[in-house]
Amino acid sequence: MADQLSGAGLAAASDIPSLDRLLNAEALRPALATHGRTQVVAALRRDLEALRKRALDGGVPRHELDAAAVAARTSAALDQAAQPRLRAVYNLTGTVLHTNLGRALLPDEAVASVLRALTTPANLEFDLDTGGRGDRDDLIDDLLCELTGAEAATVVNNNAAAVLLMLNALADRREVVVSRGELVEIGGAFRIPDIMKRAGAKLVEVGTTNRTHAADYENAIGPRTAMLMKVHCSNYAVTGFTKSVGVADVAALAHARGLPATVDLGSGTLVDLTQFGLPKEDTVRETIAAGADLVTFSGDKLLGGPQAGLLVGRADLIRKIKKNPLKRALRVGKLTLAALEPVLQLYRAPEFLAQRLTTLRLLTRPMRDIQPQAERLRGMLAHAAGRSYAVEAVPMFSQIGSGALPIDQLPSYGLAVRYAGSGRPGRHLDRLETLLRRLPVPVIGRIADDALWLDLRCLEDRDEAAFAAQLAEPLA
Numbered sequence: 001m002a003d004q005l006s007g008a009g010l011a012a013a014s015d016i017p018s019l020d021r022l023l024n025a026e027a028l029r030p031a032l033a034t035h036g037r038t039q040v041v042a043a044l045r046r047d048l049e050a051l052r053k054r055a056l057d058g059g060v061p062r063h064e065l066d067a068a069a070v071a072a073r074t075s076a077a078l079d080q081a082a083q084p085r086l087r088a089v090y091n092l093t094g095t096v097l098h099t100n101l102g103r104a105l106l107p108d109e110a111v112a113s114v115l116r117a118l119t120t121p122a123n124l125e126f127d128l129d130t131g132g133r134g135d136r137d138d139l140i141d142d143l144l145c146e147l148t149g150a151e152a153a154t155v156v157n158n159n160a161a162a163v164l165l166m167l168n169a170l171a172d173r174r175e176v177v178v179s180r181g182e183l184v185e186i187g188g189a190f191r192i193p194d195i196m197k198r199a200g201a202k203l204v205e206v207g208t209t210n211r212t213h214a215a216d217y218e219n220a221i222g223p224r225t226a227m228l229m230k231v232h233c234s235n236y237a238v239t240g241f242t243k244s245v246g247v248a249d250v251a252a253l254a255h256a257r258g259l260p261a262t263v264d265l266g267s268g269t270l271v272d273l274t275q276f277g278l279p280k281e282d283t284v285r286e287t288i289a290a291g292a293d294l295v296t297f298s299g300d301k302l303l304g305g306p307q308a309g310l311l312v313g314r315a316d317l318i319r320k321i322k323k324n325p326l327k328r329a330l331r332v333g334k335l336t337l338a339a340l341e342p343v344l345q346l347y348r349a350p351e352f353l354a355q356r357l358t359t360l361r362l363l364t365r366p367m368r369d370i371q372p373q374a375e376r377l378r379g380m381l382a383h384a385a386g387r388s389y390a391v392e393a394v395p396m397f398s399q400i401g402s403g404a405l406p407i408d409q410l411p412s413y414g415l416a417v418r419y420a421g422s423g424r425p426g427r428h429l430d431r432l433e434t435l436l437r438r439l440p441v442p443v444i445g446r447i448a449d450d451a452l453w454l455d456l457r458c459l460e461d462r463d464e465a466a467f468a469a470q471l472a473e474p475l476a
């Protein structure tokens, strides 16, 4: 440092080049071509201002004033600012439908359809048979009916919106009976009691946290009751001394009093998952067949589609819902519909589903693919992490995520990284986790039990080479 200063000397504020001179300098050409004059001028002003301050405070090494040095800093700052905020990451958390990492990944058919909808006009609300105005729900409601056995269907922005809309349209200023065991909070501030309030409906809680009986529902029905509602206990399980009343019984109770029974099914799968070796989850069709008059569910959980809230059920109730002004406020855009339609189409051919529907392909990815992959990548990660860490290929459990089947876990395989030095491992694991998170395509794992766990279930074979390339050099 001292050598450098004595060689070049310190510059004074008066030595700082002018903005105009820099803008005409050869060295700034690439930045101007990439980022445009507006941004380059703003970045140069910031750089020159910082130089001026330092010069007045005691001096700046002269070489920092060279046009090339200014250009390098300016380009670096502008390149950094131009980095997309929404970035691709590797989800090695072991949670397949990870809400914070964007839930379901769309199959290629859906991606192509979205691309088309983005770049060409489409018959979003235009009836190609008559040339008249159409309804955007027409694009998917027959498919939803076919796949669920419902009479009618509509779609909004997400399942929280579907529940809000359903309650406001059918229970405004009236009472909705829900079991205390089902007053759930889903991550991201979705709480049944709060949604109920916002919808203008009055919640009538029945039963206790662990036990609710048919008589509890029956006794709660009065002149102001609008519906009986069931909510899927998506993200927790009540076990032990428990009792709940199934959809069929709640529906029978409701129907005996001329009321609708509704179900917030949460994940809402359209197929029996046991045929793919996955745990049992009530399907939308089964719920409708059991007597539910209206069912709401998410588009981007087990369904494997885009973020959306689907409502299916009795035609008169769906009609009422579609007339509610909130429907207009909560409606989906064309990109959602463009993505949803091909995903629903895939369900028409269940024999190909586990291959073509990305979510299901990940959930059913066989151990014979995951384990060798862990063994292939183990040495690479060990080398990249360095000698302070020990990396093992080990069995572990993935989770479905997004509230689906909270207690069932899927056998998987991956890498467990432990600190190999002496002392407490926490800080060292945090450091490695940070280094992985700072890679060009961040790698997201999880720290638990004094190890960093990278579950490889969601690293499909076609992504492995790019993943490995990032680990070719030591991380630090």
Ligand SMILES: *Cc1c(COP(=O)(O)O)cnc(C)c1O
Pocket (backbone or CB within 6 Å): 158, 159, 160, 161, 186, 190, 231, 232, 233, 234, 235, 264, 265, 266, 267, 297, 298, 299, 308, 309, 402, 403
């Ligand atoms: C996930 C979930 C919701 C919220 O659905 P979003 O599509 O995230 O809005 C509501 N209810 C239940 C039971 C859920 O599992």
